[in-house]
Structures are given as structure tokens and as C-alpha cells.
Amino acid sequence: MFRIIAAVIGRDLKLAMRRQSDIVSALFFFIIVVSLFPLGIGPEPELLRKLAPGVLWVAALLATMLSLPRMFADDHRDGTLEQLALAPHPLGLVVTGKVIAHWLVSGLPLALIAPVLGIQFDLSTDALVVLTFAILIGTPALSGIGAIGAALTMGLRGGGVLLSLLVLPLYIPVLIFGAGAVDATVSGLGGEGHLSLLAALTFASLGFAPWASAAALKIALE
Amino acid sequence: MKDRFNLYRFASPATFYPFAGALIPYFVAVSIVFGLAGLWLGMLVAPTDFQQGEGYRIIFIHVPASWMSMFIYLVMAGWAAIGLAFNTRLSGMMAQALAPTGALMAFLSLLTGALWGKPMWGAWWVWDARLTSELILLFLYIGYMALTAAIDDARRADKAGGLLLLVGVVNIPIIYFSVKWWNTLHQGSSVNLAKSSMATTMLWGMLLMAMCFWMYSIAIALMRVRTIMLERERHTDWVKAELLGKAGDEK
Numbered sequence: 001m002f003r004i005i006a007a008v009i010g011r012d013l014k015l016a017m018r019r020q021s022d023i024v025s026a027l028f029f030f031i032i033v034v035s036l037f038p039l040g041i042g043p044e045p046e047l048l049r050k051l052a053p054g055v056l057w058v059a060a061l062l063a064t065m066l067s068l069p070r071m072f073a074d075d076h077r078d079g080t081l082e083q084l085a086l087a088p089h090p091l092g093l094v095v096t097g098k099v100i101a102h103w104l105v106s107g108l109p110l111a112l113i114a115p116v117l118g119i120q121f122d123l124s125t126d127a128l129v130v131l132t133f134a135i136l137i138g139t140p141a142l143s144g145i146g147a148i149g150a151a152l153t154m155g156l157r158g159g160g161v162l163l164s165l166l167v168l169p170l171y172i173p174v175l176i177f178g179a180g181a182v183d184a185t186v187s188g189l190g191g192e193g194h195l196s197l198l199a200a201l202t203f204a205s206l207g208f209a210p211w212a213s214a215a216a217l218k219i220a221l222e
Numbered sequence: 223m224k225d226r227f228n229l230y231r232f233a234s235p236a237t238f239y240p241f242a243g244a245l246i247p248y249f250v251a252v253s254i255v256f257g258l259a260g261l262w263l264g265m266l267v268a269p270t271d272f273q274q275g276e277g278y279r280i281i282f283i284h285v286p287a288s289w290m291s292m293f294i295y296l297v298m299a300g301w302a303a304i305g306l307a308f309n310t311r312l313s314g315m316m317a318q319a320l321a322p323t324g325a326l327m328a329f330l331s332l333l334t335g336a337l338w339g340k341p342m343w344g345a346w347w348v349w350d351a352r353l354t355s356e357l358i359l360l361f362l363y364i365g366y367m368a369l370t371a372a373i374d375d376a377r378r379a380d381k382a383g384g385l386l387l388l389v390g391v392v393n394i395p396i397i398y399f400s401v402k403w404w405n406t407l408h409q410g411s412s413v414n415l416a417k418s419s420m421a422t423t424m425l426w427g428m429l430l431m432a433m434c435f436w437m438y439s440i441a442i443a444l445m446r447v448r449t450i451m452l453e454r455e456r457h458t459d460w461v462k463a464e465l466l467g468k469a470g471d472e473k
Contacts, residue, residue, distance in 0.1 A: 148389055152382050156372045165368050166386060169361040170393050173400035180404060201396075212389055219381040 004089045008097025009104070015074075016105045022067065027109050030063035034117045045122040052121035053131065053182035060110050060135055060178075061142065061171050065164055067106045068146040071098060072154050072217065085221055091214035095151075099143045099210055107139025123186075130185040130195070138178040138198045144205035145170050151216035174201055233312050235451040236460040242444040249444070253437035260430030268423045277341045281424075284334040286432040287327045290439055291359060294324035298366075299391040302384030312447075314380025315454070317387065318370055319447035323439050325363035331356055351405040355398045362390045376454050 016023060037055045038048055075081040084094050114135050118128045149167035153159040177198045181191035232238045264282035298317045305313030335353060336346045347353065366383055373379035455461045 152369060152386060158372060162368055162372055166365045169358050169365060169397070170389070172358060173396050176400045176404040212385065216382060216385050219378055219385065222378065
């Protein structure tokens with residue numbers, strides 16, 4: 001079971017490393033979107049500190065979504081996906097591997113760069129730590145839920161826009177608890193409760209979402 | 223055996239089409255009766271609210287629309303589950319026929335809520351937990367309709383849409399509670415929706431209007447499912463016979 005997941009992760013990471021520009025451009029999209037906000041609303045540190053969690057999280061949602069269509073599209077185009085679906089292993093495990101690989105190349109870099117962007121927004125050290133941690137444990141849920149949308153819209157015209165329509169409403173809980181954790185830390189309430197709920201969302205979506213997207217892939221491959 | 227009533231017979235579009243056509247006038251009639259009774263009770267009989275004045279009467283539209291918007295999503299998810307489990311053709315058509323009505327109800331609920339909120343709360347929109355989750359419900363309806371519209375193959379559209387509905391139904395409680403907690407933590411508005419015990423006539427008016435909306439939704443969904451059937455089964459003999467028969471009547 002773990003062998004097949006590890007094999008898929010290794011394969012997807014290798015493919016991603018051959019096309020590093022994709023990873024880098026998603027990361028720069030995140031940086032640019034976050035940097036646009038101070039330009040739009042003004043440089044007052046008080047205001048920026050208040051807006052930082054929401055801005056960073058919304059940008060993280062959008063940046064993760066940007067790379068979702070590629071999760072299955074390339075494999076679908078060259079026929080790999082059909083072979084994976086025919087393989088004796090459950091397709092859900094294959095998708096689990098793909099979700100984890102997607103997180104490693106899209107969610108993890110966001111978490112690593114987030115503290116730097118947080119400094120731009122004048123966040124305190126405590127808030128920076130919580131922000132980084134929240135993005136670290138929240139983004140796997142984004143990859144998991146996103147996989148369902150990516151599987152449902154695979155091969156459709158206007159897939160990218162459609163994907164955002166399907167996936168963004170489902171991302172709302174992650175946004176609320178992710179930004180809420182930082183907010184609660186800033187206001188002195190402590191973000192542990194939010195972080196626990198965020199972790200619960202991540203584990204639930206990593207458990208269920210791959211099987212739902214496997215079902216969606218089978219519908220698309222019929 | 224031949225004459226025994228068999229529910230499964232109506233799982234076939236060819237038999238369901240005339241059956242639905244025969245039912246529609248009854249649902250329309252019942253809807254009009256309930257609607258007139260509900261409006262009479264709500265607009266003329268029910269007393270003026272001592273706090274909210276005459277403006278409260280919009281709840282006779284608002285509350286039934288909100289109920290229906292939530293209920294229709296559940297019904298669609300139920301059809302989706304049946305469709306995915308038993309691979310029936312009609313289920314996907316029913317879900318697709320219900321979706322625009324559900325979206326309309328969610329929109330009506332938001333619109334009447336805004337019209338009610340302006341005089342009562344002094345704002346068209348507040349980020350109240352109920353308003354926000356109703357808005358998200360509207361997004362879910364729109365996502366479903368966009369997905370089914372983007373897939374050309376009808377069978378794939380039904381199944382993919384059905385899967386999305388089931389994912390949505392699992393997520394609705396999570397979204398609702400997250401929005402609720404978010405709202406209480408942010409403490410955006412100090413609006414209290416809790417009403418003191420409602421007058422009996424108001425409650426009856428609301429229930430009658432809810433029945434009216436319910437019957438309307440069934441009637442309109444049956445009408446829509448009939449056109450979907452004709453469109454999808456246009457290559458079959460029964461549709462040709464049906465359309466030729468209609469053309470013959472007009473002559």
C-alpha cells in the first residue's frame with residue numbers, strides 16, 4: 001500500500017523537477033498577489049497587520065488552485081492515467097500519492113515563503129510562527145479537495161475557470177480556520193483550537209478526497 | 223401480474239414522460255390554491271408586528287424560499303446517490319431539472335433577505351452566518367450547473383454532477399459550522415434573529431406559502447425534466463411519436 005503511494009510520489013516529483021518553471025511561477029504568483037495588497041490599500045502598518053492573515057491565505061488558495069489542472073491533465077493526455085486506472089492497485093491510492101506530490105511542489109513552498117511575506121506585513125514573531133504552521137498543515141487539505149475538482153473538470157473546455165467555481169466554495173472552511181488561527185494569536189486568544197480544526201480538515205480530506213476523485217476519474221475515463 | 227402497479231416502470235423516460243405530464247396540472251393547481259390562501263393569510267389577516275411593522279411580511283416569501291433552497295439541494299443529492307448507485311437514467315435528469323429552481327430559491331432568499339434587512343437592520347447585507355451560508359449554497363448550485371453544462375456527454379454530465387452534489391452535501395455542514403464560528407468570533411453584527419413566539423396566523427401563513435413553493439418546485443421540475451427527456455431521447459421512437467402526435471393535434 002505504501003509502496004504504491006511512494007512510487008507515485010517519486011514519479012510525480014521527478015516529473016515536477018524536470019519542469020521547475022511551473023513550481024517557480026506558482027510561487028511567484030503567490031508573492032506578487034500578496035505584494036499587490038499593500039499597493040492597493042496603502043502602507044499603514046496597523047492596517048496591514050490586520051489584513052495579513054486573510055490576504056496571505058486567499059493568495060495561498062489561489063496559488064494552489066493555479067496548479068491543480070495539471071494534476072491529472074498531462075497524464076490524461078499521454079494515456080498514463082488510463083494505465084494507472086487499469087493497474088491492480090486501487091486508484092484511490094494512486095490519487096493519494098498524486099495529492100501528496102502536489103502538496104510537496106505547491107503547498108510546501110508557500111509555507112516556506114510565507115514568513116518572509118508576513119514580515120512585509122509587520123506581523124509579530126508569534127503570529128509568523130502560527131501563520132507558517134497553519135499554511136503547512138492547511139495546504140494538504142487544499143490539494144486533497146482540489147483533486148476532486150481537477151478530476152471532475154479533466155478534459156473539459158474552460159476547465160480552469162470551472163475548476164475555481166467548483167473548488168473555491170469548498171475551500172472556505174480551510175480559509176476561515178487558517179486565517180482565524182493567526183487572528184486569534186494576534187488578539188491573544190491562542191490559535192490552538194483553529195489549528196486543531198485545520199489539522200482535522202486536512203486528515204479528513206486526505207482520507208476521503210482521493211477516493212472521491214478516483215470515482216470522478218473513472219467517470220471521466222469511461 | 224401485468225396490471226400490478228410497479229413503481230420501477232416509471233424509471234423509464236418513455237413511461238415517465240406522459241405520467242409527469244398528467245401530474246403537472248394538479249401540482250400547479252394545488253400550488254395556486256396554497257399560494258392564494260397563504261398570501262391572503264399573510265398579507266391581510268396576520269396582524270402587524272409591533273416591532274417590525276408591515277415590513278416583516280416579506281418573511282412569507284423569504285422563509286419558504288430559504289427552506290426550499292436547502293431542501294432542493296438535499297433532494298438533488300438524493301437523486302445523485304440513487305443515480306450513482308443504481309445507474310438509472312432518470313435520476314440525473316431529475317437532479318438537473320431541479321438545479322435552476324434551487325438556485326432561484328437561494329437567490330430569492332438572498333434578495334428578500336436584503337430587502338428585509340435594509341429597513342430592519344439598516345443594511346442590505348451583513349456577514350451573518352445564515353446569509354453567508356445561503357450565499358455559499360448559491361455558489362454550490364452555480365458550480366453544479368456550470369459543471370453539467372460544460373460536459374457534452376449527458377451520461378458523464380449526470381455522473382460527474384452527481385459526485386459533485388454528494389461532495390457538496392458532505393461539505394455543507396462543515397461550511398455552515400465554520401461560517402458560524404467565524405461569525406461569532408468576528409462579532410461583526412449584533413443582530414439577533416431570535417423572535418419572540420410567533421403569532422399562530424403568521425405561522426400558518428408561512429406554512430401555506432411553504433407548501434405553495436414546494437408544489438411550484440415540483441411542477442416546474444417536472445416541466446423541465448420533460449424537456450430534458452425530449453432533448454436527450456430525441457433519437458428514440460417514442461419521442462418521434464410524441465412530437466408527431468402533438469403536430470397532428472395542432473392540425
